Amino acid sequence: MARTLTILGATGSVGRSTLEVVLAHPHEFRVVSVVGGQDAQALANVARLVGAQFAALADERGGAELKVALSGSGIESGAGPSAILESVEREAEIVLAAISGTAGLGPTAAALKPGRTLALANKESLVCAGAAFMSEARRLGVRIMPVDSEHNALDQALAAGRNGDVEKAIITATGGPFRTWTREQIARATPAEAAAHPVWSMGSKINIDSATLMNKGLELIEAHHLFDLEAERLDVVVHPEAIFHGLVQWRDGALTAGLALPDMKVPIANALRHHERLRMDLPRLDLAAIGRLTFENADEARFPCLALARAALRAGGAMPTILNAANEIAVAAFMGTEIGFYAIPETVERVCSTFAGRSLPAPATVSDALILDREARDTARRFLSA
Structure with missing residues (x-):
């Protein structure tokens, strides 16, 4: 039987990748609600494509345009904060939370309902209110499935042992566009240069966080809350090829890692079904063809945002x-x-x-x-x- 799904942030990069997974498996998922930001036409197109029951736009000014764009489809719509809350209140077994920034914090928290699975891509829920958020999820029996490739890989790797046996949980960073630049060159960088991520296609703000390595620092804070690991057992390694996403060093010296080609559909599919893996029509990882993978320590002198995030986690x-x-x-x-x-x-x-x-x-x-x-x-x- 198809599982019911609500997508918060359906028109963003994670939302679009989620739609590809859903459309490739029409018998596995039935989309109940979709939520977008400001683009009424894009949200209407998504809602029609997946046959959603309800579409909500964050920007109240686009409500009339959304209604016109959905005319004749039978899809209900709304705009503004109340409409977003209505979308998360509707019955759905899984909620994909991919509204970026603190704007997604309220809707993501509202999506915590007894027995639900929350596929979490909104990092602010954990960075800004991690203790309260995870406590409420535990109280309600909500299953949190991380969507970020790093945390999804760690979630799978950690299944190989007990939390108490973890010596170090490590997330990887590509190093961003300035990995090989000197500090002097970085100081003169333009926003366009900082936003040009070498591997992933994300929004400008996240791309710039990747250029400063703040994104990795925020991900360490997320990992602390998701996996109940203190700062001393969390680390970052620079891996420009983005094949290794998360690694667990065990106290006996063994290492368990999550590897995949850099495609967000892989962790999204895992988050939506987890132990029941979906068959994905994607290129397979061929290590022999790649030939060589590289790893480096993160340079906190050139990228001080990582050090600031580590300090905030410790504090x-x-x-x-x-x-x-x-x-x-x-x-x-x-x-x-x-x-x-x-x-x-x-x-x-x-x-x-x-x-x-x-x-x-x-x-x-x-x-x-x-x-x-x-x-x-x-x-x-x-x-x-x-």
Whole structure:
């Protein structure tokens, strides 16, 4: 019997890859609701393609356009926060949470319903409110399946042993577009150069996080909450070919790793069905054809955002929430050519230092996380305007 599915972020890169998986397996999934951001026509096309019952647009201004675009289809629609919440309230066995940024935090938390599977691609849910989010998921019996290739690979590798036997869980980074650049060259980088990811096709903000290696730092924080591993048992290794995605070093010296060609449909399919693997019509990994794979230590001198994220993870409490908020403001300023590349970590460090003396506890609820997020963003904006 087909499993019912709601897709939050259906018009983004993860959402589009999810649609490819769903359309390739029409007897496995029945899409109930789809949620998009601002593009009413794109969302209407998606809703018609998968035969959804309901389509919700985040931008209220596009509600009328969405309704017209769906005219005659029988698909209900809405726009704005209430429509998004309606989409997650509708009965569905699986929710794919791929709305990016803190905008996805509320809908993702609302999607936590008893007995559901949550295929999680919204990292802010764990970075900004990880303790509260995971506690609520456990209370409701929600199964969290990570969609990011690194965490999905770790989830599979960790099944080979017990958590207490893990010596180190390692996620990989391609190194981004500046892996071989000097610090002086990186300092002069333009937003277009920073957004040119060498392997993955993602949004501009995530691409720039990959260029600063902040993305890997945020993924360490995610891994801490997903797998109940402290900072000392989490690490990053640079692997430009993006074949290894996650590795587990066990206390007996053995290593278990998740390998795949860099295609988001692989972890998405696993997250949607997990132990019941779907047959995917994708190229197979041919290690002999590749011939050689390389690994390097991450250079935190050239990429200080990684060190800042590690420090926030070790500090705990509210610091990861503050780190993420400051980073989003700084990256937006860089994308707008208001600041240089290294002003991103400088801004994040200043904001984190400002809050450090207050010893704020981890947000107890998503609402608390959003309040703290706004305060940290305002602080970052003041620094940048000065």
